[in-house]
Amino acid sequence: MTPADAVAPGRGAAFAVATAGARRLSGAAGLAGAALVLLVLLGPLGALLAHLDPGAVRRALTAPGALQPLVTSVEASAVALGVLAAAGTPLAWAMARGRLPATRAWETAVLVPLLLPPLVIGLLLVFLVGPTTPVGEGLSHLHLSASNTFFALVLAEVYEAAPYYVLGAEASFAAVDHELEQHAALLGDPPARVFRRVTLPLAAPGLASAMAMAWARAIGAFGAVIVIAYHPYGLPMQIWVTLESGGLAAALPYALVLLVVALPLPLVAYLWTARTRPQAGADAGEPPAVALAGRWRR
Amino acid sequence: MAAVTGQVPAVAGTAGASPRPVLHADVTVERRDLTVTADLTVPGGDLLALVGPSGAGKSTVLAAVAGLVALRRGAVRLGDEVLATGAAGRRHAGRGVALHHRGVGLLAQRPGLFPHLDAAANIGYALPGGARHPRVRELAEQLGVADVLAARPDRLSGGQRQRVALARVLAAEPRILLLDEPFTGLDAALHLGVGAVVAGEVRRRRVPTVLVTHGLADAQRWADRVVVVDRGRCLQVGDPAALVREPATARVAALVGYRAFVPTEAVVAAGGAAARVPRGAATLGIHPACLVVGDGAGMPAPAEGGAVGHPGRARAVTAWLQGTVTALRAVGAGTEADVVLPGGAVVPVALGPAATAPMPGQPCAVTVVGAPWFDAAGCLLPVGPPGVAAGLAEPPGVAAGLAEPPGVAAGLAEPPGVAAGPPDSSGLAAGPGDRP
Amino acid sequence: MHRRSKRMRLVGAGVVAGALLLGACGGGTSAGTSAASSTAQRRAGTADVAFAGSLLKVDDEVVGPAFQRATGYGFTGRGGGSLGLAQEIASGEVRPGVFESVGAAPLAVVGTARSPWYVSFAASPLVIAYNPEGPHAATFRAAAAGRLPLARVFEAMASPGFRLGRTNPATDPQGQAFVMMVELAQRDLGLPPSIVQRILGPGAATGGTGDVGQIFSETSLEAHLQAGQLDAASAFRSQAVQLHLAYVPLPASIDLGDPADAAGYAAATVVVPGTGSSPARTVHGTPLVIDVATVREPGQSPADAAAADAFAAYQLSAAGRRAYAAAGFTLLPETVHGDGAAVPPAVLAAVRSSR
CATH class of the missing domain: 3.40.50.300 (P-loop containing nucleotide triphosphate hydrolases)
Structure with missing residues (x-):
């Protein structure tokens, strides 16, 4: 054995240790970075929990009519989500499949509410659907008003949440392999049945998370709401009004309620998406060698 | 046209099926x-x-x-x-x-x-x-x-x-x-x-x-x-x-398994009269299944590779070439040799069990049985009188005049039933290389 | 199981650390610093001025820059609800050198330790801004020009289908003032008692919600009017002037803009409904007077303290008053409240010179 040979393993081992160390170091750095992000993201939540006074929460939530904003918010968001699901889903599908002329233009149009500050959306809605505008007059024939009404609240929430749902849904439809839809059609399914049997189930996890995102946006909508739907109070307005009149301590219980109401749906959707993700890529790659159990082999 | 080959198990119920549109x-x-x-x-x-x-x-x-x-x-x-x-x-x-x-x-x-x-x-x-x-x-x-x-x-x-x-x-x-x-x-x-x-x-x-x-x-x-x-x-x-x-062109030949195209003189039998095509103006299509490698013994080895058209064949000839074995390896029960042909193409050739294996590096005689010829444009050349078709594998007697080296017949031996079939349904499909 | 507990610990740590981070940062400030385009010699201190939202435009655009040019001090402004700002100052979340508030109540929140004195110098009377293209515009225009009795304006506002906008009495002093103004108008203009309810909706002054369709946020009320979606809206005269709104001026006895009428205003009350755990409370009418005070904080740099004093003095000087008058405020004789001995000489000089 030459001296070089004798040294080499040692050097190799040292190198291995060094790379392992570097890996550990970069791993630690990654962990630290992740922890920092988590910290920053959860900071407000921590502050909320730290400043909550259980007694204040109990008092605030047991006061007569205290839960009315919660009911209003949940109802309005549910209606807004229903509208988005009914109108946004076909739009998202058509966009994803390029069935619309000038798809880019549609995408941009959907993005506009996302790019504008919600306050500005609210102000523009005043011009669009205020009582003396043509739209407003049309609405009044239907005994609807888009000013300080439940309808106005729903409208504002739809505008704030629409981009999140439509773009999310478009992405999840686009992720559905078009070949699968073609196979279903060749197997005899007319388009509507292809959509129901293949497209929708495959896009469902993505649609659910888009829906969850939209839910969170809708129930937390404030900028456009404060302009066209000061009343009836949903949770964000209730928080704002309480903050203005009674200070931070009085408003925090409602923030907690908002969090508790807004969070479960996104969480459930996320967990569902995470559970179904491995199945989405069935065609993508070979699974680890599964014993070929053909009957001709035996 | 819809002849069910012997390889597909007979399926019951064909009789009652209504004819399907085309x-x-x-x-x-x-x-x-x-x-x-x-x-x-x-x-x-x-x-x-x-x-x-x-x-x-x-x-x-x-x-x-x-x-x-x-x-x-x-x-x-x-x-x-x-x-x-x-x-x-x-x-x-x-x-x-x-x-x-x-x-x-x-x-x-x-x-x-x-x-x-x-x-x-x-x-x-x-x-x-x-x-x-x-x-x-x-x-x-x-x-x-x-x-x-x-x-x-x-x-x-x-x-x-x-x-x-x-x-x-x-x-x-x-x-x-x-x-x-x-x-x-x-x-x-x-x-x-x-x-x-x-x-x-x-x-x-x-x-x-x-x-x-x-x-x-x-x-x-x-x-x-x-x-x-x-x-x-x-x-x-x-x-x-x-x-x-009979691939119509050299391109088709390449796509259906011909591995080498060797430029050589062609002997074209047109109307019974043989004519020599100048060297290089024609190529010989080589399918690995039609090659027989011998040790050269008893073969009238042409000086620099040559071929002889067989007047009895429509579009195929038997040719002799001088090759060099570069490698040998076991394949299944037999042996396969990599043979460098004139022109440089390397073709793997299955050696029959009876064949005497040549040594790597040594020149060997290569017999190509039933090879198509192509002109300079890549089109199939007629060799014999048109209309006379024959199976690829020649009964030993046919090749007798060409002084086949020993082992050729053994290497290409066809099951009698196939060789005896009509020209359309016999052929390369049953060749040794393709038999499972 | 192990992984999960680790994750839980991590989340817990994140929450605690996040809370610490937030505490360390304190409340955010949204201040715009405009560099001094100095004609006077540049000086070290910066006047950090917190002011009521209704003063934002005049302070940020007129008084602040003029102060910088005249004195060479820096200027930073922040606007907000008077009461909200006062609470932030009291809790130490924001540390301005000067506080300009509408009404004295916010100054009581700040406390005499920080602001031992304040000077009232202007008032912000209420007007009724109207839509010049609305169906009742003719009535409003005629009343504004004095060709129609003012009572006709209130009768128009009480008519069915009239679209009135006002702010939330629970959060905004102007929202309270508007309700009280309607009560005072009913009393002074010989209108039937029911008109208060017909204009504002049932219970607006007595702890009920009133017509919630009339309530808009402070930020968007005038926008609704300008968009033509309201027939009339509550406004300070300063807002109407600065936004070029058509408006009907009101007599001093009901516009809550004259300290001389304080006794009359006090007769008007509004019950502010409680929100959440806070109980309903009764608010009495007071004049909408604008006060300026300096805020002393421990650890404030002498230069900034000097800048704060200079700003108060500038605000009370002829130039500062002119700016307010031009912006639609009513100028009042400057009056020192609180501990007169603590008033800086420069401020005192300005007060004296205004007389």
């Missing part, structure tokens, strides 16, 4: 890089194979027949029914029967199983009752996937997915069957079994079927006719055996 696809499709044109006629119950290199446009032809791409020109007809017509200048394939009314069964290269359904539900997708339809289990058992019926596609192996997808297509009882590389990922045993199931279905239900494959052996085994496709065009259509025996 699929006629005269299609021109614009692909990004290529214009694909094909004119195919497939009678019900027939299996037509498209053979060619990757990117030749085989799958595009299937897509055009299935209705997945727009026709630039032409039409797809099933009997009297027009499924699609050309829509020149139109972006969308707007004209034609909707996909779900076409009754096309397409097994694509990617199986395209529905990932959210288990194997049984995939197979039963087009059946009333879905996974519970008795046909699901029946097909799964025939194709060897009965024990994975409850599994989702992501739990299946590539071969299992392929067979589940095939079962799904067959279960739908299509009016036209299009199979794109249905045998990839299957080992030899499965390959045969799946092929037999497909062939059985095709014959029993009299479905016009188009099979895309890059393996000539599959085409020869299962197909009634073979179309050689290259760069978007159909180069030659024919009986599988004849196609290999």
Whole structure:
């Protein structure tokens, strides 16, 4: 054995240790970075929990009519989500499949509410659907008003949440392999049945998370709401009004309620998406060698 | 035309089936890089194979027949029914029967199983009752996937997915069957079994079927006719055996397994009179299955390789070449030699068990039996009087005049039954290299 | 199991650390610093001025820059609800050098330790801004010009289908003032008692919600009017002037803009409904007077303290008063409240010179 040979393993081992160390170091750095992000993201939540006074929460939530904003918010968001699901889903599908002329233009149009500050959306809605505008007059024939009404609240929430749902849904439809839809059609399914049997189930996890995102946006909508739907109070307005009149301590219980109401749906959707993700890529790659159990082999 | 070869197990029930209409696809499709044109006629119950290199446009032809791409020109007809017509200048394939009314069964290269359904539900997708339809289990058992019926596609192996997808297509009882590389990922045993199931279905239900494959052996085994496709065009259509025996051009020859083209003098027998073509103006097509390597003993080795046209043959000759063995290796029970031919091409040659193995590095005599000749333009040259056809393998007596080296007859010995068959149905398909 | 507990610990740590981070940062400030385009010699201190939202435009655009040019000090302004700002100052979340508030109540929140004195110098009377293209515009225009009795304006506002906009009495002093103004108008203009309810909706002054369709946020009320979606809206005269709104001026006895009428205003009350756990409370009418005070904080730099004093003095000087008058405020005789001995000499000089 030459001296070089004798040294080499040692050097190799040292190198291995060094790379392992570097890996550990970069791993630690990654962990630290992740922890920092988590910290920053959860900071407000921590502050909320730290400043909550259980007694204040109990008092605030047991006061007569205290839960009315919660009911209003949940109802309005549910209606807004229903509208988005009914109108946004076909739009998202058509966009994803390029069935619309000038798809880019549609995408941009959907993005506009996302790019504008919600306050500005609210102000523009005043011009669009205020009582003396043509739209407003049309609405009044239907005994609807888009000013300080439940309808106005729903409208504002739809505008704030629409981009999140439509773009999310478009992405999840686009992720559905078009070949699968073609196979279903060749197997005899007319388009509507292809959509129901293949497209929708495959896009469902993505649609659910888009829906969850939209839910969170809708129930937390404030900028456009404060302009066209000061009343009836949903949770964000209730928080704002309480903050203005009674200070931070009085408003925090409602923030907690908002969090508790807004969070479960996104969480459930996320967990569902995470559970179904491995199945989405069935065609993508070979699974680890599964014993070929053909009957001709035996 | 629809002769069922001996390799496909006889299937009962052919008698009662009603005659199926003929699929006629005269299609021109614009692909990004290529214009694909094909004119195919497939009678019900027939299996037509498209053979060619990757990117030749085989799958595009299937897509055009299935209705997945727009026709630039032409039409797809099933009997009297027009499924699609050309829509020149139109972006969308707007004209034609909707996909779900076409009754096309397409097994694509990617199986395209529905990932959210288990194997049984995939197979039963087009059946009333879905996974519970008795046909699901029946097909799964025939194709060897009965024990994975409850599994989702992501739990299946590539071969299992392929067979589940095939079962799904067959279960739908299509009016036209299009199979794109249905045998990839299957080992030899499965390959045969799946092929037999497909062939059985095709014959029993009299479905016009188009099979895309890059393996000539599959085409020869299962197909009634073979179309050689290259760069978007159909180069030659024919009986599988004849196609290999008499490739119309050198390009076709290359696509059907000829491994080397050796420039040499040609002896052309035209009207019984032999004429010499100047050296270099013709090439000899070399198929590995037609090569016999000897040790040179007893061979009238020409000084620098040569060939002699056989006046008794239409378009094939027996030729002698001087080669050099570069490597030997065991293949199965026999031996395979890499032989460098004049011109530099290296061809692997199976040595018969009786052959005396030459040593690597040594020159050897190479006899090419039944090789086609091509002129400078790559077109097949006639050798004998037109109209006189013969099988590739010569009975020993035929070659006697050419002083065959010992071992030639042994290496190419045909099963008597095949050699005795009609010229159309014998040939290379039964050659030693292709026998499973 | 192990992984999960680790994750839980991590989340817990994140929450605690996040809370610490937030505490360390304190409340955010949204201040715009405009660089001194100095004609006077540049000086070290910066006047950090917190002011009521209704003073934002005049302070940020007129008084602040003029102060910088005249004195060479820096200027930073922040606007907000008077009461909200006062609470932030009291809790130490924001540390301005000067506080300009509408009404004295916010100054009581700040406390005499920080602001031992304040000077009232202007008032912000209420007006009724109207839509010049609305169906009742003719009535409003005529009343504004004195050709129609003012009572006709209130009768128009009480008519069915009239679209009135006002702010939330629970959060905004102007929202309270508008309700009280309607009560005072009913009393002084000989209108039937029911008109208060007909204009504002049932219970608006007595702890009920009133017509919630009339309530808009402070930020968007005038926008609704300008968009033509309201027939009339509550406004300070300063807002009407600065936004070029058509408006009907009101007599001093009901516009809550004249300290001399304080006794009369006090007769008007509004019951502010409680929100959440806070109980309903009764608010009495007071004049909408603008006060300026300096805020002393421990640790404040002498230069910034000097800048704060200079700003108060500038605000009370002829130039500062002119700016307010031009912006639609009513100028009042400057009056020192609180500990007169603590008033800086420069401020005292300005107060004296205004007389």
